Amino acid sequence: xxxxxxxxxxxxxxxxxxxxxxxxxxPHIKVNVVDINEERINAWNDSNLDNLPVFExxxxxxxxQARGKNLFxxxxxxxxxxxxxxxxxxxNTPTKTYGEGKGQAADLKYVELCARKIAExxxxxxxxxxxxxxxxxxxxxxxxxxxxxxxxxxxxxxxNPEFLAEGTAINDLFKSDRVLIGGQQTKDGKEAIQKLxxxxxxxIPLEKICTTNVWSSELSKLVANAFLAxxxxxxxxxxxxxxxxxxxxxxxxxxxxMDSRIGNKFLKSSVGFGGSCFQKDILNLVYISKSLGLDExxxxxxxxxxxxxxxxxxxxxxxxxxxxxxxxGKKITLLGWSFKKNTNDTRESAAIYIADILIENxxxxxxxxxxxxxxxxxxxxxxxxxxxxEDNKKAxxxxxxxxxxxxxxxxxxxITEWDEFIEYDWKKIYFNLIKPAKVFDGRNILNRKAxxxxxxxxxxxxxxxxxx
Ligand code: NAD
Ligand code: UGA
Numbered sequence: 140x141x142x143x144x145x146x147x148x149x150x151x152x153x154x155x156x157x158x159x160x161x162x163x164x165x166p167h168i169k170v171n172v173v174d175i176n177e178e179r180i181n182a183w184n185d186s187n188l189d190n191l192p193v194f195e196x197x198x199x200x201x202x203x204q205a206r207g208k209n210l211f212x213x214x215x216x217x218x219x220x221x222x223x224x225x226x227x228x229x230x231n232t233p234t235k236t237y238g239e240g241k242g243q244a245a246d247l248k249y250v251e252l253c254a255r256k257i258a259e260x261x262x263x264x265x266x267x268x269x270x271x272x273x274x275x276x277x278x279x280x281x282x283x284x285x286x287x288x289x290x291x292x293x294x295x296x297x298x299n300p301e302f303l304a305e306g307t308a309i310n311d312l313f314k315s316d317r318v319l320i321g322g323q324q325t326k327d328g329k330e331a332i333q334k335l336x337x338x339x340x341x342x343i344p345l346e347k348i349c350t351t352n353v354w355s356s357e358l359s360k361l362v363a364n365a366f367l368a369x370x371x372x373x374x375x376x377x378x379x380x381x382x383x384x385x386x387x388x389x390x391x392x393x394x395x396x397m398d399s400r401i402g403n404k405f406l407k408s409s410v411g412f413g414g415s416c417f418q419k420d421i422l423n424l425v426y427i428s429k430s431l432g433l434d435e436x437x438x439x440x441x442x443x444x445x446x447x448x449x450x451x452x453x454x455x456x457x458x459x460x461x462x463x464x465x466x467x468g469k470k471i472t473l474l475g476w477s478f479k480k481n482t483n484d485t486r487e488s489a490a491i492y493i494a495d496i497l498i499e500n501x502x503x504x505x506x507x508x509x510x511x512x513x514x515x516x517x518x519x520x521x522x523x524x525x526x527x528x529e530d531n532k533k534a535x536x537x538x539x540x541x542x543x544x545x546x547x548x549x550x551x552x553x554i555t556e557w558d559e560f561i562e563y564d565w566k567k568i569y570f571n572l573i574k575p576a577k578v579f580d581g582r583n584i585l586n587r588k589a590x591x592x593x594x595x596x597x598x599x600x601x602x603x604x605x606x607x
Contacts, residue, residue, distance in 0.1 A: 141167075141334075141337070142168060142224050142225050142266075142334050142337070142338060143167065143168055143169065143224065144168065144169045144171075144222050144223050144224050144225075145158070145161065145168055145169070145170045145171070145223055145224070145225050145226075145227065145338075146170075146171045146172075146173060146219040146220055146222070146223035146225075146226045146227070147170070147171070147172045147173065147226075147227040147229050147270070148173055148174075148216065148220075148226065148227065148228050148229065148230060148253045148256075149173075149174060149227075149228065149229035149230040149231070149249075149253075149270075149271070150172045150173065150174035150176070150179055150180060150183055150192075150212060151174075151179075151193070151229065151230075151231065152193050152195075152305060152308075152415070152484060153229045153270060153271075153301050153303070154172055154174070154227070154229035154230075154270070155172060155183060155191075155192070155193050155198075155212075156193065156195055156198055156201075156303065156308045156309060156312060157227075157229065157270065157301060157303070157312060158170050158172045158210065158227070158229075159198065159201045159202050159205055159206075159210060160201060160309065160312040160313065161338065162205040162208075162209050162210035163201050163204055163205045163210075164341045164342040165209075165338055165341050166205075166208070166209055167209075168209060168338070169209050169211070169222075170205075170209060170210050170211070171211050171212075171213060171219035171222070171223065172210070172211070172212050172213075173212075173213055173214065173215065173216045173219045173220075174212075174214065175214065175216065177214050179192050180212050180213060180214050183202070183206075183212035184206075184212050188202060188203055193483075193484075194481075194482060194483040194510055195305065195306070195308045195309060195481075195482065196306070196307075196309065196481055197308075197309035197310065198308070198309055201309060216256065217256075217260050220256065220257055220260045220261065221260055221261070221262065223265065224265065224266065225265065225266045225267075225268060225334065225335070226257055226265055226266070226267050226268065227268045227270045227299075228250055228253045228254070228267065228268065228269055228270055228271055228281075229270040229271055229301075230249040230250060230252075230253055230271055231249055231271070231415075232245045232246065232247060232249070232250060232271045232272055232273060232419070233245070233246050233415075233419060234246065234418075234419045234422055234423070240426055242422070243422045243423065243425055243426035243429075244274075244422075244423060244426045245272075245273065245274055245419065245423045247273070247274075247277065247280075250269075250271060250273065250277065250281070251280070251284065254267070254280075254281045254284040254285055255284055257285060257294075258284055258285050258286075258287060258288045258294075259288070261292045261294075262290075262292065263292060264292060264293040264294070264295075265292070265294055265295075266294075266295045266296075266297060266331045266334060266335070267281065267285065267294050267295070267296050267297070268296075268297045268298075268299045268335065269281070269296065269297065269298045269299065269300070269357070270299055270300070270301055272300055272301075272360050272361065272364075272416065272419075272420055273298075273357055273360075274357070274361070274423055274426075274427055275354050275357045275358040275361070275427065276354060276357070277357060278296045278298055278321075278353045278354075278357065281296050282294065282296050293327070295322070295323070295327055295328060295330075295331035296322075296323075296353065297320060297321065297322045297331055297332060297335055297353070298319075298320070298321035298322070298353050298356035298357045298360075299318070299319065299320050299321075299335060299356070300319055300356060300357070300359070300360030301360075302315065302316070302317070302319075302360075302363065305414065305478075305479065305481075305482040305484050306479055306480060306481030306482045307481070313342065315343055315347060316347070317347050317348070317349050318339045318343050318347060318348045318349065319349050319350075319351065319356050319359060319360070320332050320335050320336060320339075320348065320349070320350050320351075320356065321350070321351045321352055321353040321354070321355055321356020321357065322350070322352070322353055322356075323352075323353060324352055332350050336348050336350065360420075361420050361421075361423060361424050361427075362424075364416055364417055364420040364421070365420065365421050365424050365440060365443065367405055367417070368412055368417040368418075368420075368421055368443050368447070369443050370405040370406060371405060371407075371409065371411075371412045371417075371447070372412075372442070372443045372444075372446035372447055372450075373446075374388065374391075374392055374406045374407070374408045374601075375408055375409065375411065375446055375447070375450040375600075376446050376449075377391060377408070377601070378408040378450075378600050378601030379449075379450075379453065379601075381601040381602065381603070382600075382601060382602065382603060382604070384603075385603040387601065387602050387603075388408045388583075388600065388601025388602065389408075389583060389601065389602075391601075392406040392407070392408065407582075407583075408583065408600045408601045409450075409489070409556075409581060409582055409583075409600065410450065410451060410454045410489040410490075410493065410554055410581035410582070410600070411447045411448070411450040411451040411454070411489040411492075412447055412478075412489075413478030413479070413485075413486070413487040413488040413489050413490075413491075414478045414479065414484070414486060414487055414488075415484065415486035415487060417447075417487075418444060418447070418487055419487075421440055421441075421443050421444055422444065424440050425437045425440050425441045425444075428440065448492075450489075451489045451492045451493055451496075452492075452496065454489075454493060454552075454579070454581055454600070455492075455493045455496035455497055456496075457579065457598055458471065458497065458550060458552060458577075458579055458598075459497070459500055461550070461577055461579075461596070461598060461604075462549055462550060462577070465500070465501070466497055466500050466501060466502035466549070467500060467501030467502070468501060468502075468503070469501075469502055469503070469549040469550075470502070470503045470504075470505055470547060470548045470549060471497055471502045471503070471504055471505070471548060471549060471550050471551075471552065472504075472505050472506070472507070472541075472544045472545045472548040472550070472551045472552070473490055473493070473494060473504060473505070473506045473507075473551075473552050473554050474506075474507055474508075474541060474544070474551060474552065474553050474554065474555070474557070474560050475490060475506075475507075475508050475553060475554040475555025475556070475557055475560070476488060476490045476491075476506050476508035476511040476515075476516050476519075476554065476555065477490075477508055477510060477511050477555050478490075478555070479555060479556065480555055480556045480557045480558065481557075482510070483510040483511055483515075485511055485515055485516070485519050488519070488554075488555075489554060489581070490506070490516075490519075490554040490555065491519045491520060491522075491523065492523075493552070493554060493581075494506070494516075494520060494535060495520060495523050495525050498520075498525075498526070498531070498534040498535065499525065502534070503534060503535075503536070504534060504535045504536070505535075505536050505537065505538055505544050505545075505548065506535065506536075506537045506538070506544070507537065507538050507539075507540065507541045507544040508537070508555065508557075509557055509559060512537075513535075513536070513537035516535060516537055517531055517532060517535060520535060541560075541563055541568070542564075542567055542568065542571060545568045545571040545572060546571045547571070547572075547573060548571065548572050548573065549572070549573050549577070550572070550576075550577040550578070550579060551568065551572065551577070551578050551579070552578075552579040552581060553578070553579065553580045553581050553582050553584060553585065554581050554582075555582070556582040556584050560584060560585070561584055561585060561586075565585075565589070565590055565593055565595070566593055569593045569594055569595060574594075575596050576594060576595050576596065577595065577596045577597075577598070578590055578595045578596070578597050578598070579598045580597060580598065580599045580600065581600055582600070583599050583600055583601070583602075585597070585599075587599055587602070
């Protein structure tokens with residue numbers, strides 16, 4: 140029996156875009172995306188496509204083409220589960236903030252709630268697909284919960300991790316490097332795998348659809364993120380050496396990236412990686428390794444996070460050092476708050492930690508980001524619990540344009556690599572700044588020579604500081 144009805148639990152950065160693309164590419168399948176967050180669902184249903192809850196280039200057009208035809212966003216979880224032949228679980232799996240595994244393990248309570256809900260509601264056989272990123276062997280726990288009702292309904296659990304990156308999600312979904320599907324190697328398991336393969340095969344070439352056992356699939360997702368983050372921490376560690384030796388990190392990245400065995404992607408030195416997943420997934424790998432008694436493996440992966448923290452702190456300290464050892468009472472402008480360009484997502488953004496360190500040292504922070512609200516910035520700072528909400532409000536302001544944001548500032552720091560920052564009138568910004576005017580380019584996107592000609596003192600990640 141072909142799949143004609145899909146339900147996805149979780150309408151976030153993954154559930155929303157992924158299901159919109161499936162609906163567009165498979166017009167014969169009804170796709171219901173459900174969430175308990177009514178505000179989010181309302182935003183997905185907003186007739187003004189600028190108000191979708193996720194900012195992602197190309198997403199409004201995909202939603203516009205499918206929504207109301209075979210794509211529906213709703214809070215009606217029970218009915219959608221009941222109707223569906225295949226149910227994706229795409230809920231959040233954050234790092235635990237309490238109890239056993241606090242600060243490392245993935246919090247699986249939302250996933251467990253979904254499994255219990257499906258078990259409670261289902262009256263006919265279903266394929267349940269793990270879309271969320273999960274620790275290896277979670278499928279076993281999900282299967283146990285699903286089978287616990289004893290009502291005769293049969294469930295087949297698949298793992299189908301998502302590899303999209305924010306900011307390029309639609310392109311990643313249209314032209315995936317690969318789609319990974321893990322399942323039980325039994326007759327029923329293989330049939331379930333085939334049903335999911337048939338869906339992706341509507342637009343993904345078969346040779347790019349990789350099928351494995353469930354555990355390999357679950358583990359591969361964590362490993363893919365760990366390897367990607369490892370490259371960033373590796374090049375960031377080298378950036379610190381470059382700054383002390385007059386080697387240039389961009390030249391080094393280019394030189395090593397020309398080796399086809401190394402490859403040239405993900406070698407961009409930065410203020411440190413952010414985003415909801417790299418840190419969370421590596422911490423999870425660290426926790427799993429430790430739980431398996433593999434301390435050396437666990438220590439190995441925890442270094443990736445240590446270097447990332449070091450890079451964020453190093454950048455903030457560089458600002459303080461260049462401002463004659465103190466930022467107390469000084470206005471510092473941050474350009475960018477999201478964790479990368481072309482997204483409004485701020486989770487684990489380096490900006491939050493850099494701002495926190497500067498505020499702790501007495502700075503007044505003014506932020507301009509094209510897509511992030513002041514309310515979001517303050518809530519990110521509050522989440523760190525470093526000081527009261529009132530104190531954060533006093534220390535952080537945001538401006539609606541870069542020129543007012545830089546007025547009477549002692550320094551400008553580029554935190555996110557938004558393209559528009561390159562196009563600014565940097566002469567005007569120079570005029571706005573208190574002299575000596577300093578730019579800290581945390582993404583190496585600006586033309587350093589041109590800025591120095593204007594009169595700026597420029598600090599670039601992984602490049603020697605040129606004293607005037
Ligand atoms: P998110 O927080 O944006 O969205 C999760 C949604 O699930 C929320 O809207 C929440 O309200 C909803 N939810 C939670 N419990 C629910 C329940 N019981 N019933 C109904 N809805 C419920 O998270 P996200 O960024 O979409 O990530 C989801 C998963 O995908 C995570 O495991 C993450 O690691 C993984 N992932 C994320 C990305 C990414 O780029 N964000 C990429 C690949 C994989
Ligand atoms: C990452 C992975 O790239 C996706 O494959 C994965 O599906 C996703 O995590 C996930 O599981 O959530 P994402 O975090 O959206 O995607 O964005 P990336 O492009 O990977 O960037 C992550 C962070 O690394 C950003 O802060 C980015 O600025 C930084 N980065 C990236 C660098 O500092 N240097 C680089 O060379 C590349």
